[in-house]
Amino acid sequence: MAIQRPKGTQDLLPGTVEQWQYLEETMRCVCREYGYDEIRTPMFEATELFQRGVGQTTDIVKKEMYTFLDKGDRSMTLRPELTASVCRAYVENKLYGQPQPIKLFYIGPMFRYERPQSGRFRQFHQFGVEVLGADQAVVDAEVISLVWDLYKRLGLTKLEVHVNSVGCPVCRPKHRVQLQEFLTTRRDGLCKDCLDRFDRNPLRILDCKNPACQAATIGAPTTRDTLCEDCSTHFEKVLAFLEAAGVVCRVNPRLVRGLDYYTKTAFEVMVEEIGAQSAICGGGRYDGLVEEIGGPPTPGFGFAMGMERILAALQVQHKLPEEKPRVFAMLVALGEKAQIEGFSLMSALRTQSIPVSMDLLNRSLKAQLKAADRQGARYALILGEQELEEKVLLIRDLTLGEQNQVPLRKAVEEINKMYQRGVNA
Numbered sequence: 001m002a003i004q005r006p007k008g009t010q011d012l013l014p015g016t017v018e019q020w021q022y023l024e025e026t027m028r029c030v031c032r033e034y035g036y037d038e039i040r041t042p043m044f045e046a047t048e049l050f051q052r053g054v055g056q057t058t059d060i061v062k063k064e065m066y067t068f069l070d071k072g073d074r075s076m077t078l079r080p081e082l083t084a085s086v087c088r089a090y091v092e093n094k095l096y097g098q099p100q101p102i103k104l105f106y107i108g109p110m111f112r113y114e115r116p117q118s119g120r121f122r123q124f125h126q127f128g129v130e131v132l133g134a135d136q137a138v139v140d141a142e143v144i145s146l147v148w149d150l151y152k153r154l155g156l157t158k159l160e161v162h163v164n165s166v167g168c169p170v171c172r173p174k175h176r177v178q179l180q181e182f183l184t185t186r187r188d189g190l191c192k193d194c195l196d197r198f199d200r201n202p203l204r205i206l207d208c209k210n211p212a213c214q215a216a217t218i219g220a221p222t223t224r225d226t227l228c229e230d231c232s233t234h235f236e237k238v239l240a241f242l243e244a245a246g247v248v249c250r251v252n253p254r255l256v257r258g259l260d261y262y263t264k265t266a267f268e269v270m271v272e273e274i275g276a277q278s279a280i281c282g283g284g285r286y287d288g289l290v291e292e293i294g295g296p297p298t299p300g301f302g303f304a305m306g307m308e309r310i311l312a313a314l315q316v317q318h319k320l321p322e323e324k325p326r327v328f329a330m331l332v333a334l335g336e337k338a339q340i341e342g343f344s345l346m347s348a349l350r351t352q353s354i355p356v357s358m359d360l361l362n363r364s365l366k367a368q369l370k371a372a373d374r375q376g377a378r379y380a381l382i383l384g385e386q387e388l389e390e391k392v393l394l395i396r397d398l399t400l401g402e403q404n405q406v407p408l409r410k411a412v413e414e415i416n417k418m419y420q421r422g423v424n425a
């Protein structure tokens with residue numbers, strides 16, 4: 001039996017890869033303009049990094065990590081997200097010694113052993129941003145504005161930006177007590193996971209998708225009810241900055257994130273049209289994470305967005321750019337001699353950086369013209385026995401259906417002129 005790709009992974013084939021390239025280029029462009037530098041970290045890290053960083057009680061650490069022992073008996077994990085890795089790199093490379101804040105972005109694959117479904121993969125790709133070393137509210141707003149700006153450039157619409165403050169180690173314990181008190185009499189209605197969360201991390205119960213848990217938490221105290229003065233002032237400032245930047249968002253007091261490191265601001269972006277997995281971006285502030293993994297106390301703020309989900313949204317909203325033609329001209333050589341002459345011509349054109357290709361299967365004129373059409377070539381450069389004898393090249397404009405002859409020795413020059421005219425048009 002033929003071997004198949006692992007469940008929850010995808011092969012990105014030509015045609016689709018161009019869409020990814022477009023998305024990646026747009027992301028890189030926005031990051032450059034905002035002054036963010038790219039960081040690349042390893043695909044796998046010591047398991048302890050995610051246990052300590054993401055949190056022992058999270059679904060990611062409890063159920064979804066690809067963890068293995070390497071040949072030296074060390075426990076390693078394929079990265080399920082990159083915030084913990086970026087913080088590890090920040091500490092390990094002493095980036096805290098450089099002028100702050102450090103503004104970074106990344107694009108790459110992540111791995112989570114989840115139940116695959118539409119929009120949910122085991123290998124998926126994230127574009128993310130992390131700002132380390134600044135605790136001001138304006139940082140939160142700048143990063144959320146970057147997300148907003150990127151979506152505008154991509155032409156995405158029907159988005160909802162939800163923001164909340166999940167508090168800090170000063171005010172969260174108060175909320176925890178109030179929430180547990182509220183839920184004590186409603187414990188019977190909770191799912192098995194939430195019963196487990198009740199003692200370890202009750203905040204996450206507010207985020208459970210189980211209808212019974214959602215019913216049990218109606219009217220539950222939210223983190224916003226118990227924010228300390230510092231968190232409350234910070235959140236008000238974030239909202240003011242977001243308004244100033246024209247970001248339309250909704251305060252959602254029930255928004256809690258699935259990772260343990262968040263403090264103060266948390267946010268998510270949703271697009272309804274792509275089905276159940278509607279979160280296309282999530283992030284927030286994490287002022288304790290760098291210290292948690294052994295670095296100096298350092299505030300942080302960032303987000304990650306699922307690239308598969310953004311592409312799905314762009315597809316549904318018909319916002320993906322049309323496929324660009326692959327080549328400018330296709331060389332159609334008929335017969336062995338013409339092929340050799342044609343090959344030499346193609347090589348000369350390629351040294352001038354003109355995108356040309358040629359049939360590699362020695363097919364008929366009709367088949368070669370069809371291939372030229374498939375590749376989106378504007379011109380067919382036809383070289384048959386007669387052309388060879390007369391030392392000319394037949395140039396056929398495939399859009400207009402016109403054709404003319406040029407002397408073979410002048411062909412490169414002529415085609416270059418036509419190409420430059422096209423490029424500059």
Ligand code: HAM
Pocket residue numbers: 080081082083112114119120121122124125126128129130258259279280281282283284286301302303304305306307308309
């Ligand atoms: P996250 O909410 O776990 O946050 O993931 C961010 C985004 O990645 C989600 O909103 C979703 O679009 C996408 N995503 C997550 N899991 C999958 C999956 N299995 N298949 C497809 N897409 C998926 C984080 O990862 C944090 N590190 C974000 C962050 C950065 N917070 C601060 N800085």
